[in-house]
Amino acid sequence: MTIEECKTALVFGGARGIGAAAVERLAKEGYDVAFTYVSRPDSAQALVAEIEKSGRRALAIQADSADANALRGAVAKTVDVFGPLDAVVVNAGILRLNTVDAVSLEELDLMIDINIRGVFLSIQSAVPHMKDGGRIITIGSNTAERTGMPGASVYQFSKAAVAAMVKGLALDLAPRRITVNNIQPGPTDTDMNAGAIEMLSDRSPLKRVADPKEIAGMVSYLTGPDTSFMTGSSLTIDGGWTL
Ligand SMILES: NC(=O)c1ccc[n+]([C@@H]2O[C@H](COP(=O)([O-])OP(=O)(O)OC[C@H]3O[C@@H](n4cnc5c(N)ncnc54)[C@H](OP(=O)(O)O)[C@@H]3O)[C@@H](O)[C@H]2O)c1
Incomplete structure (x- = not known):
């Protein structure tokens, strides 16, 4: 692969779970991948080692998605090491379950900071360093459509905000052919x-939960050649949970 063919991806929240599966999938598809983490330096370093063993470059950066400066720093470091960005995946998110009577101000603010404000700031930090025609993918949740269980109202509205956010961002970034889509x-x-x-x-109707690799498959689809005309969309992958 020549330098010109090298592609760069940045995954916010990539050390474990769905984010790590996305990092692995993008690396397999030829991307040099940087990713942020906040609490798991051990998982982050293990993932870097695994990707380097497969012959691609990886970079783990500690950056709290609640901290605007840390997010800007993570983008700057990625661009410094790998160059401009082709793909950005905003995966970092938290879930705290409590019914309305029990939600504390602290957990309300934390979920808004990471699941909404952090998503917007991650994208805002990355955009000036993205190539025209790049891809932005957020990881929302099927709960944006329907929860079906008590205790998830804050999480639900935080993920509904992400589904709404990608529509406005898609229009803002259309002149640069950067697409913005949301996986639920x-x-x-x-x-x-x-x-x-x-x-x-x-x-679950299918009597199982998803493997993180299945969600990473959708990241691959949304970074691939078949979806350059899709933008502002939210795609649900939930085994029929919300039907
Ligand atoms: N699992 C599900 O059933 C499900 C369903 C729908 C949507 N989602 C969404 O999918 C995304 C990933 O979830 P997951 O299931 O993989 O969860 P997870 O295993 O709990 O991992 C959460 C990820 O988010 C990162 N993160 C959390 N707080 C952060 C912060 N303040 N700054 C930076 N990174 C932070 C974590 O980093 P560290 O590893 O460093 O802590 C980790 O990489 C989330 O947005 C979640 O809401 C999950």
Whole structure:
């Protein structure tokens, strides 16, 4: 592969779960991949080593998605090492479950900071360093459509905000042919659902949760040649959960 053919991706929140599966998939497809993490330097370094073993370059950067300066710094470091960005995946997100009577101000602010403000700031930081024709992908949630369980109102509206956000961003970035699309996974086998996999599988029409690799497959689709005309869309992949 020549220098001109090298592609660069940045995944916000890529050390584990869906983000790590996206990092692995993009590396397999020929991208040099940078990713941020906040709490798992061990997982981050293990992922870098795994990708380097496969012959691609990887870079792990500690950056809290609640910190605007850290996000700008992560983009600057990525561009410094790998050059301008072809693809950006905004995956970092948190889930705190509580019914309205029990939601604390602290958890309300935290979910807004990471799941909404952090998504916007990640994209805002990356855009000036993206190539024209680049791809931006957010990881929302099928709960933006329907939750079906109490205790998720804040998470639900945070993910609905992401679905709305990609529409406005798609229009802002259309003149540069940068597409912005949102993946809405249903229950997936990650730390976020630790202890709940059996219950979630039982409730799912397909009687299982997703493998993170299946969500990464959709990242691949949205970074690939078949989706250059798709922008502002939210694609749900949830085994029929929201039907
Ligand atoms: N699992 C599901 O069933 C499901 C369903 C629908 C949507 N989603 C969404 O998919 C995304 C990934 O979820 P997951 O299931 O893979 O969760 P996970 O296993 O809990 O991983 C969360 C990821 O987000 C990163 N992160 C969390 N807070 C961050 C912060 N303040 N700054 C930077 N990174 C931060 C974590 O980094 P560290 O590793 O460094 O902590 C980790 O990479 C989230 O947006 C989630 O809402 C998940």
